Amino acid sequence: MLKIENLTANVGEKAILKGISLSVNPGEVHAIMGPNGSGKSTLAQVIAGHPGYEVTGGTVTYDGQDLLEMDAEVRAQQGIFLAFQYPVEIPGVSNAYFLRAAYNEIRKARGEEEVDPMEFLDIMAKKLKVVEMDEAMLQRSVNAGFSGGEKKRNEILQMAVLEPKLAVLDETDSGLDIDALRIVAEGVNKLKRPDNATIVVTHYQRLLNYIVPDFVHVLAQGRIVRSGGKELALELEEKGYDWLLEPAGASA
Amino acid sequence: MSAHSNYRELFDTAKRGGAKDWLPHLKIAAIEQFEAVGFPTTRDEDWHFTSVTPIAERTFRPARSSGTTLTAEDIARFTYGQEDWHLLVFVNGRYEPALSSFATLDAEVQVMTFGEALKEAPELLAERLGTLAPAQQAFTALNTAFMADGVVIHVPKGVALEAPIHILYVTDAQASGASLHPRTLVIAERSAQATLIETFTTLGGGAYFTNHVAEVVVGDNARVDHYKVQREGAEAFHVGTTQATQGRDSIYHAFTFTTGAQLSRTNVYSKLLGTNAEVRLNGLYSLEEAQHADNQTFVEHIAPACSSREVYKGILDGSSHGVFNGKVYVDPQAQQTDGKQTNHTLLIGDAARVDTKPQLEIFADDVKCTHGATVGRLDELAQFYMKSRGIGAERTRALLTYAFAAEVLELIELEPLKLALEGLLFERFIPPEPV
Numbered sequence: 001m002l003k004i005e006n007l008t009a010n011v012g013e014k015a016i017l018k019g020i021s022l023s024v025n026p027g028e029v030h031a032i033m034g035p036n037g038s039g040k041s042t043l044a045q046v047i048a049g050h051p052g053y054e055v056t057g058g059t060v061t062y063d064g065q066d067l068l069e070m071d072a073e074v075r076a077q078q079g080i081f082l083a084f085q086y087p088v089e090i091p092g093v094s095n096a097y098f099l100r101a102a103y104n105e106i107r108k109a110r111g112e113e114e115v116d117p118m119e120f121l122d123i124m125a126k127k128l129k130v131v132e133m134d135e136a137m138l139q140r141s142v143n144a145g146f147s148g149g150e151k152k153r154n155e156i157l158q159m160a161v162l163e164p165k166l167a168v169l170d171e172t173d174s175g176l177d178i179d180a181l182r183i184v185a186e187g188v189n190k191l192k193r194p195d196n197a198t199i200v201v202t203h204y205q206r207l208l209n210y211i212v213p214d215f216v217h218v219l220a221q222g223r224i225v226r227s228g229g230k231e232l233a234l235e236l237e238e239k240g241y242d243w244l245l246e247p248a249g250a251s252a
Numbered sequence: 253m254s255a256h257s258n259y260r261e262l263f264d265t266a267k268r269g270g271a272k273d274w275l276p277h278l279k280i281a282a283i284e285q286f287e288a289v290g291f292p293t294t295r296d297e298d299w300h301f302t303s304v305t306p307i308a309e310r311t312f313r314p315a316r317s318s319g320t321t322l323t324a325e326d327i328a329r330f331t332y333g334q335e336d337w338h339l340l341v342f343v344n345g346r347y348e349p350a351l352s353s354f355a356t357l358d359a360e361v362q363v364m365t366f367g368e369a370l371k372e373a374p375e376l377l378a379e380r381l382g383t384l385a386p387a388q389q390a391f392t393a394l395n396t397a398f399m400a401d402g403v404v405i406h407v408p409k410g411v412a413l414e415a416p417i418h419i420l421y422v423t424d425a426q427a428s429g430a431s432l433h434p435r436t437l438v439i440a441e442r443s444a445q446a447t448l449i450e451t452f453t454t455l456g457g458g459a460y461f462t463n464h465v466a467e468v469v470v471g472d473n474a475r476v477d478h479y480k481v482q483r484e485g486a487e488a489f490h491v492g493t494t495q496a497t498q499g500r501d502s503i504y505h506a507f508t509f510t511t512g513a514q515l516s517r518t519n520v521y522s523k524l525l526g527t528n529a530e531v532r533l534n535g536l537y538s539l540e541e542a543q544h545a546d547n548q549t550f551v552e553h554i555a556p557a558c559s560s561r562e563v564y565k566g567i568l569d570g571s572s573h574g575v576f577n578g579k580v581y582v583d584p585q586a587q588q589t590d591g592k593q594t595n596h597t598l599l600i601g602d603a604a605r606v607d608t609k610p611q612l613e614i615f616a617d618d619v620k621c622t623h624g625a626t627v628g629r630l631d632e633l634a635q636f637y638m639k640s641r642g643i644g645a646e647r648t649r650a651l652l653t654y655a656f657a658a659e660v661l662e663l664i665e666l667e668p669l670k671l672a673l674e675g676l677l678f679e680r681f682i683p684p685e686p687v
Binding site for chain 2: 048049050051052071072073075076077081082084087088090091092093098101102105106109141158162
């Protein structure tokens with residue numbers, strides 16, 4: 001589904017990603033872990049098409065197409081979804097309008113008919129349950145004045161509505177208390193299907209107690225320094241990242 | 253012959269019979285004042301960014317009052333769907349009772365045209381009219397000299413007017429080339445409450461000139477909410493001045509919505525005369541093509557412990573030009589003044605331009621006064637966020653532009669008006685959905 005080969009990317013003059021290779025197949029859950037500043041969030045944003053990062057080398061193929069050639073909205077229409085680490089507040093646009101606009105764009109791209117506001121409300125009623133959100137949230141402006149937990153739940157609500165093929169969760173666990181973490185993680189699990197895939201970017205192992213990964217990759221200084229199964233996350237929890245950093249530093 | 257001597261001539265040929273002595277007197281003093289000061293130029297500090305040459309170089313004769321052919325159906329689109337509001341309709345400057353409608357008014361509340369007020373409450377009118385608005389300003393003087401009709405609203409002590417009063421000024425083709433000088437006088441006595449909406453619009457009016465003045469007396473502990481919706485025609489000119497005075501513990505909230513006229517200037521001034529008064533002056537201007545709109549506010553903190561808040565936002569498309577000048581004066585006696593002013597402008601058009609100028613004159617030492625202005629383009633991160641949900645670039649820009657405007661509309665507490673103005677902006681910025 002997603003094949004990243006030797007990807008390098010910069011912010012301004014600064015190299016952040018220094019050669020990432022990663023393959024993700026349908027049905028898989030990949031966890032990307034690593035210390036602060038390792039490039040995990042950059043990788044997530046580059047996949048989604050953030051204009052602030054410049055890809056300087058390598059390839060990213062998504063469903064056989066060149067992902068890097070697509071604008072951010074086209075990627076989303078093709079089934080890529082990024083749950084933001086810091087969801088953006090958009091005062092003045094209601095959550096309901098925003099979600100329906102996005103939903104209809106994606107349906108249009110799939111050659112499906114658009115839905116009207118009434119039909120959409122019916123769809124929403126089901127989706128709200130996935131993240132245990134109240135209907136009143138739909139009338140509020142997108143993320144405006146939301147608590148940290150509400151913002152993250154709203155990201156997962158969007159994911160539930162848009163039904164992506166490839167979801168990238170960027171530090172979705174940061175700033176969440178244990179109840180919010182459980183709700184968000186259960187939401188993600190409910191949305192899991194054999195034909196979609198998830199990349200979970202996280203600093204801590206605790207989210208992976210809820211969303212169990214098939215593969216764990218450790219990113220450090222812009223490179224994947226180790227890959228393994230879910231037991232790697234537990235090892236990291238115990239030992240921290242330091243034991244992995246030195247070999248990466250030495251080889252640099 | 254200069255433009256202002258033309259107005260003198262027009263003034264001299266007008267009949268002013270029937271009125272009590274004080275009114276012709278007031279008008280004569282006003283035309284003399286107008287002659288003395290003339291139209292402002294960009295050399296005047298208050299008009300530095302706005303040239304009124306297009307108004308000054310021609311002579312707009314006062315609109316003639318002839319019967320209108322407009323029907324209730326024609327004006328229905330301007331009434332925000334509110335049948336239980338009091339509605340006063342002026343067509344080409346003339347009051348049209350057949351198009352106006354009043355819900356039941358509290359017996360003590362007076363809502364009158366000038367004509368009625370001269371009969372029913374001449375003392376009130378004589379005592380108050382022209383005492384608030386800055387007569388030394390050319391446009392105010394011109395309004396006073398030529399005002400033909402207007403509205404007087406008198407809310408007695410302790411009375412809260414339930415339904416808002418909507419004054420709708422509409423022009424049609426007959427108004428082309430004419431000037432209109434509507435006048436509003438609002439007196440809210442102690443602990444009274446009223447909501448007033450003034451809408452300026454047109455049905456094919458061409459190049460007319462509206463020169464409006466409103467005077468608002470907000471008594472002790474009284475509250476007045478005052479909305480101005482300026483949707484004049486694309487060729488029209490609009491100058492308006494609202495002057496409020498506020499007593500102790502009073503509240504005055506004004507909102508100015510501007511999408512109309514090729515050239516407009518809207519002044520909203522409040523004088524805080526009693527302690528602990530609160531004033532809110534907010535506004536939105538959304539311009540396109542070569543429109544020019546200038547908003548000036550002036551808050552005079554005379555009494556201590558008053559608060560003033562101002563939020564003005566602008567969206568400038570095409571080669572439009574927006575001006576915001578927020579003046580705040582804090583008198584030496586006005587300790588514990590709490591003032592905050594912001595002006596945010598979104599530039600969409602490549603040739604659009606904004607001039608924003610806060611002006612703070614503070615003569616007291618225990619005050620909190622801040623101001624902030626931003627001028628910018630749409631937020632990159634917000635654009636990426638929307639696109640990352642599949643929303644196309646064009647619709648993203650449209651939605652964020654709408655959102656920028658809608659945010660300031662949130663300050664409108666009159667829900668039906670807020671929804672109506674949101675609807676107008678939505679249509680303006682968001683491409684229709686395919687059916």
